[in-house]
Amino acid sequence: MDTWHVTVAAILVLIPFLRLILSRRGGRGGGKRGRLPPGPPAVPLLGSTVWLTNSLADAEPLLRRLIARHGPVVSLRVASRLLVFVADRRLAHAALVEKGASLADRPAMASTRLLGESDNLISRAGYGPVWRLLRRNLVAETLHPSRVRLFAPARAWVRRVLVEKLRDENGDAAAPRAVVETFQYAMFCLLVLMCFGERLDEDAVRAISVAQRDALLYLSSKMPVFAFFPAVTKHLFRGRLQKAHALRRRQMELFVPLINARREYKKRQGGADGEPKKETTFEHSYVDTLLDIKLPDDGNRPLTDDEMVNLCSEFLNAGTDTTSTALQWIMAELVKNPSIQAKLHDEIKSKTGGGGGGQREVSEEDIHDMPYLKAVVLEGLRKHPPGHMVLPHRAAEDMEIGGYLIPKGATVNFMVAEMGRDEKEWEKPMEFMPERFLAGGDGEGVDVTGSREIRMMPFGVGRRICAGLGVAMLHVEYFVANMVSEFEWKEVAGDEVDFAEKIEFTTVMAKPLRARLVPRRA
Structure with a gap:
């Protein structure tokens, strides 16, 4: 019998005893300190x-049922940890923007401690000097517009890779095909x-892609069990820890040689007689910035x-899984709504030429002046946010959300999809209507940063x-525009678009998109 089932069976044996405790504790909090958010009963x-x-x-789905029963703030307990979930946009704004510092921290993860991994990551570091250093480095040295422009040739190359893959090697571009793997491969290329400043060949990119997705899916699906009784589960599920270590070793095998190659490249660039760079080597990379970082609170040491x-x-x-997921959902909506696709193609033609042989590829400059393209992308992110919840926050102090006490140390999360699909805030929220983001629509002027107000928050909100x-x-805008420019995307008879969802690392299509692609140009 699976050890997890043994554990559950043991808990069931204790139910009579637990019911006695339950009758005294309830599970909803209370007392002088304030009332905790409502939720199902809890036991030690x-x-x-x-x-x-x-x-x-x-x-x-469990949280949706609880929100329907209790309201927009609910709680669950995982062992001794209190998890609070917020589904109201106004409460989210009050918590993440107005009281942002109180929720800028991250909860510790049991699986991270068991694997012996450092928390020196932008997504995982506590709200403090290391996080500020790492985030500032990423924003200023790689994601600043001046740096992003350096990678324009890379995006143009990946656009060509994507189009060639979609056309397929056998030349039968009109044959129905599943496209999500192509989206994932193209985003990994970019x-x-x-990241590494090197345009790698297909085998190398695919090896990295497999290693990343294997680790990502395994950690997100198999490691949450360690949130329950880690002192016990680390023995019951030691095979999972061994597998996670093996997946990390595979990443080390692939990444360390690329990091070392970049070290050598930087040394040569600093010398008087540096070797000329290869055609596949870019002058800047994310790794370059990591090699320059020193941790002042740790003896001014470099990163390991x-x-x-x-x-x-x-x-x-x-940058890969989230973007490829967004691309698949948006293209699925354009397949299902050919009139919207036609309207988008008309806008693209008006900016790039008259169509047919005279129409050129869509440049990055072109998309800055395409309001309907932006509306299509925003509507895709509203209806189908790749992450239905943001990364969890940790309360740094006792605070209040919606009249409930959120005690210091509680984990707080926000229901991104529920806010974007709230029928009290959006007209026909489950319909794909890009026009809502144009003049006169209920999403006109929406601020995805949430600084003024939160209507939708596909990228999170606040300090994190x-x-x-x-x-x-x-x-997303660049690749959607070019895919619509190159092909007419048609639904496949007998293999229609299905918007059912499945949770992986992101929320993906349970039935991956298959479409018939008709080239618009010879």
Whole structure:
């Protein structure tokens, strides 16, 4: 029998005893300190009793039921940890913007401690000097507009790679095909180049892609079990820890040689008689900036190879899986809504030429003046945010959300998809209507940063907002525009678009998009 089932069986044996405690504790908090957010009953050791019949992977539908029953602020317990979830945009703004410093920290992860990994990551570091240093380095040295422009030739190269892959080697571009793997490969080509400063061949890119996705999916699906009784589960599930270590070693094997190559490149560039760079080598990369970092609170030491591999992995995950997921959802909506696709193509033609042989590729300058393209992308991110929840926050002090006490140390998360699909805030929220973001629409002038107000928050909001927001929007707009410019995307009879969702690292299409691509140009 699986050891997890043995653990559950043991808990079930203790239920009569736990019921006695439950009758005294309830699980909703109270007392002089204030009332905790409502939620299902909780018992010692296990936490919320719903974990007897639900897994952490099923948390989102469970939370929807709890929100419908209790309101927009609910709580769950995982062992002794209190998890609070917020589904109201006004409460989210009050918490993340008006009281931003109180929720700028991150909760510790049991799996990270068990794996012996450093928290020196932008997404995981506590709110302090190391986080500020790492984030400032990323924003100023790689994601600043002046740096982003340096990678314009890389985006043009990846556009050509993407179009060639979609046309397929056998020349049968009109044959139906699944496209998400092509999106993922193209985004890995781009982010690997931005990360390591080298345009790698297909085998090398695919090896990195496989290593990244294997680690990402394994850690997100198999490691949450360590949130329950880590002192016990680390023995019950030691095979999972061994597998996670093996996946990390594979990343080290792939990344460290690339980091070392960049070290040597920087040394040569600093010398008087440096060798000429290869055609595939770019003058700037994210790794270059990591090699220059010194940690002042740790003896002014440089980053270790382990830390740089983790930061490179974070960089790749942040820019590939989320972007390829967004591309798939948006193209699926354009397949399902041919009139919207036609209107977008008309805008593209008006900026790039008359169509047919006279129409050129869409440049980055072109997309700055395409309001309908921006509306299509915003509507895709509103209806289908790649992450249905942001990365979790940790309360640095006792605080209040929606009249409830959020005690210091509690983990707080925000229901991104629920806010973007709230029928009280959006007209026909489950319909794909890009016009809502144009003049007169209910999304006109929406601020995705949430600084003024939150209507939608696909990139998070507040002090831990996604540092790559601007680059992500550029990439999605650029590749959507070029894919619509190159092909008419048609639905496949008998293999229609299905908008059912599935949780992986991001929320993806349960049935991956298949489309028939008709070239618009010879």
